[in-house]
Amino acid sequence: MSDTTQKIEQQPSAEGEQSFDDLPRRKRLLSPKQGQKTAYIMLGSSAVFIFLIIAVFLGYIIVNGLANFSFRLIFSPFNPTTDLYGIGPAILGTFILVLGSVAIALPLGILAAIYLTEYTKGGVIVNIIDQGINNLAGVPSVVIGVFGYTFFCIFLRIGQSIIAGWLTLACMLLPTIIRTSQEALKSVPHEYREGSLALGITKWRTIRHVVLPSALPGILTGAILSLGRAAGETAAILFVGSGSLFLKWFGGFTGTFTTLPYMILHLHRSSGGWEEVGSVMWLIAFVLMMVVFGFNAVAMVVRSKFEKKRTGN
Amino acid sequence: MSEKTNSIANINENDTSEEALNSTIDLSRVLAIGLHKTSWQQIMLLLAASLSVIIVFLIFIFTFINGFQIIPEYGFFKFLFGDFWNPEIEFGIFPMILGSFLVVLIALVIAVPVGIACAVYLSELAPDIVRKIMKPTIELLASIPSIVYGFIALRTIVLFFQNVLGFKTGRTAFTAGLVLSIMILPTIISIADDAIKAVPQRYREGSLALGATQWQTIRKVILPASVSGLTAAIILGFGRAIGETMAIYIIGGGATAIPKPFFNIFQPIDTLTSLIVRELGEAAVGSTAYHAIFGVACVLFVITFVVNLAGDIIIKRFAKKLKGGV
Structure with missing residues (x-):
């Protein structure tokens, strides 16, 4: 016992002496101050690097997209006799697809989020549900596509159609919508709920008339963000009804559909992605990016307005 | 009474x-x-x-x-470790497994240092204005569709490798990994950022009070304290990367044989995901090829399921440790 205490007492002083003696012998490449400076330059440059990547990337798309821009192509369907590669049906198809899938996923996602934030306080079932949501978010989109093909198209006999596309994409969007809705519900102050409950209003009515309306902008932000995500999705909808339907505007609810990303893939496959249809592909990439960024921008505006209102309160 | x-x-x-x-x-x-x-x-x-x-x-x-029907029809080991894929007769997916891991490894080697450095910078050092610019920028990076990445990379990096560096083809494991690294950066940055932010303020104050510089504090205190969170960032980045499809389909080259030598990263490869995209459209429902493709999907599902579970468990433990730690 006394030995150990002695050791403990001795050790720091011994070590201190040693390191003090060592100090002149140990060569430092850089002083701590210089080291800090170099490290910070490297850390900062990683951020600059990322910023440059996206700037070059976007610049490249915008420059090439504008160089190949044509209203005629945007507003007309593909015409094989005149070789006019119109992308109108693809734009329309993209919007129909994403609006439908979010319309399916949003109510389900909101209900799930209400259950997880308002009705539970942990427990095994909630843990399982939580983990299930995380795992669904992690399933690769191509696997969701394969699942959609075998489950919706073949097993449920829906066939390759826009309905199968909606359902498949809804599966993919559900986790994102649940998570963003949960965030929005959590950000509603507790006083709102307590005030309503104190007036004798039932929990369900409190949620419906007090909590949901004030969480709505946050939920909406999540929904719009997932619209953008769905618009760019290719792998998930590839097998459930994407068809090269560039001639007609809309193929009906049981017919195949076409979207902008699918059209890029189709042209890439049929031409090897090189020069013949290059200008059309640039235009599609440009329009697709504008659609995605448009959704993101709207979401950001909604969110900032929402936050301003919150902090104002 | x-x-x-x-x-x-x-x-x-x-x-x-x-x-x-x-x-x-x-x-x-x-x-x-x-x-x-x-x-x-x-x-x-x-x-x-x-x-x-x-x-x-x-x-x-x-x-x-x-x-699972591929197992009686073709054999479990022949399926997983067979080195040749031909949609009519041979269904060995080992080249694709190798390709997937090779591409993901390249992507992680590039994206992990850059991503964590960026996360450290944003959460510890960056002035407010930089953070306000970078947050939406990274969100923007995450929102770019996979196929647009593939299309742009085909016209930039791939052409650069072919025309400027003189490679026979620019569609290689390396170019695919390079593009993939950019695609998983947002995932890694946002999770690493959360991990670093979760380190309690008193750790920093304690270190600074002992006379350590800010960089010493970051290197010796904050990074070790958030190491499990950073591990989770890498693991979830891996999960995101292995499931990435369209960009790799376009840039990977689609070679269904093992490159020789197998560690040569400047040769065309194929991944599990792009194999599905390429083959499912042509396989007849119920054929052996069809079952093989679903076998691939099953393998992918299991990999991502395990990876995500592991990442989530690490994050939860990390949160608990920081809460409980004195």
Whole structure:
């Protein structure tokens, strides 16, 4: 016992002496101050690097997209006799697809989020549900596509159609919508709920008339963000009804559909992605990016307005 | 006297019984209303909430019942470790497994240092204005569709490798990994950022109070304290990368044989995901090729499921440790 205490007492002083003696012998490449400076330059440059990547990337798309821009192509369907590669049906198809899938996923996602934030306080079932949501978010989109093909198209006999596309994409969007809705519900102050409950209003009515309306902008932000995500999705909808339907505007609810990303893939496959249809592909990439960024921008505006209102309160 | 007490007792008894009766009626009515009001709503909410679990379960069941038939039809080891794929006769997916891991490894080698450096910079050092610019920038990076990445890379990096650096083809494991690294940066940055932010302020203050510089604090205190969170960032980045499809399909080159030597990263490769995209459209429902493709989907599902589970468990433990740690 006394030995150990002695050791403990001795050790720091011994070590201190040693390191003090060592100090002149140990060569430092850089002083701590210089080291800090170099490290910070490297850390900062990683951020600059990322910023440059996206700037070059976007610049490249915008420059090439504008160089190949044509209203005629945007507003007309593909015409094989005149070789006019119109992308109108693809734009329309993209919007129909994403609006439908979010319309399916949003109510389900909101209900799930209400259950997880308002009705539970942990427990095994909630843990399982939580983990299930995380795992669904992690399933690769191509696997969701394969699942959609075998489950919706073949097993449920829906066939390759826009309905199968909606359902498949809804599966993919559900986790994102649940998570963003949960965030929005959590950000509603507790006083709102307590005030309503104190007036004798039932929990369900409190949620419906007090909590949901004030969480709505946050939920909406999540929904719009997932619209953008769905618009760019290719792998998930590839097998459930994407068809090269560039001639007609809309193929009906049981017919195949076409979207902008699918059209890029189709042209890439049929031409090897090189020069013949290059200008059309640039235009599609440009329009697709504008659609995605448009959704993101709207979401950001909604969110900032929402936050301003919150902090104002 | 006795009568009085009796009557009092009686009254009391009556009172209590009445009160009890009233309260039980009230309680039962309240309960009944409560039960009636909440039960169907709660069941509906629970159903909606468990839909995600049901979908994950269905995905597994439906890829499995189609995919496992490749085992009797072709053989488990021949399927997983066979080195040749030909949609008519041969269904060995080992080249694709190798390709997937090779591409993901390249992507992680590039994206992990850059991503963590960026996360450290943004959460510890960056001035407010930089953070306000970088946050949406990274969100923007995450929102770019996979196929647009592939298309742009085909016209930039791939052409650069072919025309400027003189490679026979620019569609190689390396170019695919390079593009993939950019695609998983947002995932890594946002999770690493959360991990670093979760380190309690007193750790920093303690270190600075001992005379350490800010960089020493970051390197010796903050990074070690957040190491499990950073591990989770890498693991979830891996999970995101291995499931990435369209960009790799376009840039990977689609070579269904093992490159020689297998570590040569400047040769065309194929991944599990792009194999599915390429082959499923052509396979007849119920054929061996069809079952092989579902087998691939099953393998992918299992990999990502395990990876995500591991990442989530690490994050949860990390959060608990930081909360419990003194």
